[in-house]
Amino acid sequence: MLKRKTLTAAAALCAAALTLTACGSDDTSGSGDKTDPAANVQSEQKKGGALLDKPFAKPDLTLTDTKGKEYDLIEETKGSPTLLFFGYTHCPDVCPLTMSNIAIAKSKLSKAEQEKLRVVFVTSDPERDTPKRLGKWLRMQDTSFIGLTGDFDTIQAGARSVGVHIEPSYEKKNGDVVSTHGAQVLAFSPKSDEGYVLYTERTSTAKILEKELPAIVKGETP
Amino acid sequence: MNRRRTALPAASLALAGMFALGACGSDSDSDSGSDAKAAPALKAHGAYVPQPVMADMAGAFLVIENSGGKADKLTSVTSDLTDEVQLHKTVDQQMQRVKSMPVPADGSLDFARGGNHLMLVDLHRKPVKGDKVSLELHFEKSDAIKLSVPVKATNHTPEK
Numbered sequence: 001m002l003k004r005k006t007l008t009a010a011a012a013l014c015a016a017a018l019t020l021t022a023c024g025s026d027d028t029s030g031s032g033d034k035t036d037p038a039a040n041v042q043s044e045q046k047k048g049g050a051l052l053d054k055p056f057a058k059p060d061l062t063l064t065d066t067k068g069k070e071y072d073l074i075e076e077t078k079g080s081p082t083l084l085f086f087g088y089t090h091c092p093d094v095c096p097l098t099m100s101n102i103a104i105a106k107s108k109l110s111k112a113e114q115e116k117l118r119v120v121f122v123t124s125d126p127e128r129d130t131p132k133r134l135g136k137w138l139r140m141q142d143t144s145f146i147g148l149t150g151d152f153d154t155i156q157a158g159a160r161s162v163g164v165h166i167e168p169s170y171e172k173k174n175g176d177v178v179s180t181h182g183a184q185v186l187a188f189s190p191k192s193d194e195g196y197v198l199y200t201e202r203t204s205t206a207k208i209l210e211k212e213l214p215a216i217v218k219g220e221t222p
Numbered sequence: 223m224n225r226r227r228t229a230l231p232a233a234s235l236a237l238a239g240m241f242a243l244g245a246c247g248s249d250s251d252s253d254s255g256s257d258a259k260a261a262p263a264l265k266a267h268g269a270y271v272p273q274p275v276m277a278d279m280a281g282a283f284l285v286i287e288n289s290g291g292k293a294d295k296l297t298s299v300t301s302d303l304t305d306e307v308q309l310h311k312t313v314d315q316q317m318q319r320v321k322s323m324p325v326p327a328d329g330s331l332d333f334a335r336g337g338n339h340l341m342l343v344d345l346h347r348k349p350v351k352g353d354k355v356s357l358e359l360h361f362e363k364s365d366a367i368k369l370s371v372p373v374k375a376t377n378h379t380p381e382k
Binding site: 089090091092093094096097100101104136137140141165166167172174176178179180181182183201205206 | 274278281312315
């Protein structure tokens with residue numbers, strides 16, 4: 001049922017760098033004087049989504065939605081402002097935080113704007129995230145959210161095409177299943193269907209999204 | 223000899239810590255200090271549980287500060303909400319369970335968004351915003367710390 005397409009694994013560079021921001025500041029113990037490296041990075045950029053010099057094409061993903069139906073991302077979201085996030089439901093922190101931020105920001109839009117916006121959550125853990133589970137989890141946040149699952153390699157290639165790095169889930173000796181979530185939300189323009197604004201974990205807050213979504217819905221620069 | 227209390231700029235440290243942490247946790251330095259007589263002096267604050275999406279798991283966040291000159295270790299956490307609380311650190315968007323976490327001398331162990339978190343699994347009930355959840359922190363050296371932790375909105379993130 002799932003269409004397999006070879007995707008260019010090229011574009012990963014830019015966002016791979018962004019992915020790293022989550023790591024690295026492991027010396028937080030120390031004494032009084034701290035120059036916060038994360039804060040420095042933050043102050044260099046404006047507080048909001050990053051406008052991409054080289055926008056991403058929408059990933060060519062045909063997957064299964066929460067009703068068990070085939071869903072062609074390019075086709076279904078053509079001409080609609082679209083937010084895309086890769087995550088998984090057995091995730092206590094970043095995935096519910098991100099989706100909740102989006103849900104809150106979306107609820108502040110006008111009704112007409114809300115109807116235009118597509119929010120797509122693609123699972124990075126298709127083994128555990130069945131259509132049913134995905135649907136249940138997403139409905140708790142916003143009934144309009146679209147959840148997609150399917151073949152992991154297809155999902156990984158799609159993620160990679162927009163610079164999102166995910167690894168297959170694996171089980172450790174202690175029985176833990178370890179999955180990866182993306183570190184960014186990509187906004188696609190209704191005009192070009194290209195991913196032109198990128199939100200990191202730091203900038204995908206409800207406040208920032210609330211401010212910027214009206215522009216995104218129009219395909220304008222937030 | 224008495225416990226040595228080093229005056230730390232508590233608030234700013236905690237906040238900066240939470241922010242800087244964003245990441246992999248301060249698992250590097252455990253037993254520092256040749257100061258053998260000093261003891262850890264622990265205090266926990268800023269704890270919250272974001273309202274979980276479903277009852278199968280919840281996260282919890284807090285800061286454990288150690289103003290003593292000796293490191294300690296968080297070895298386990300118990301709660302009325304579940305029989306199982308795991309300690310997790312996040313590395314490259316993956317969470318890894320660990321058996322214990324160091325609370326460095328004159329430092330802090332931070333559980334914050336995007337970094338370390340407590341993961342509560344198979345909840346007895348789904349807590350909602352406004353509820354209280356009990357957490358009991360157990361350490362290698364120090365006495366346990368009991369907390370009554372507020373449940374906040376799913377997207378709650380403390381102000382910087």
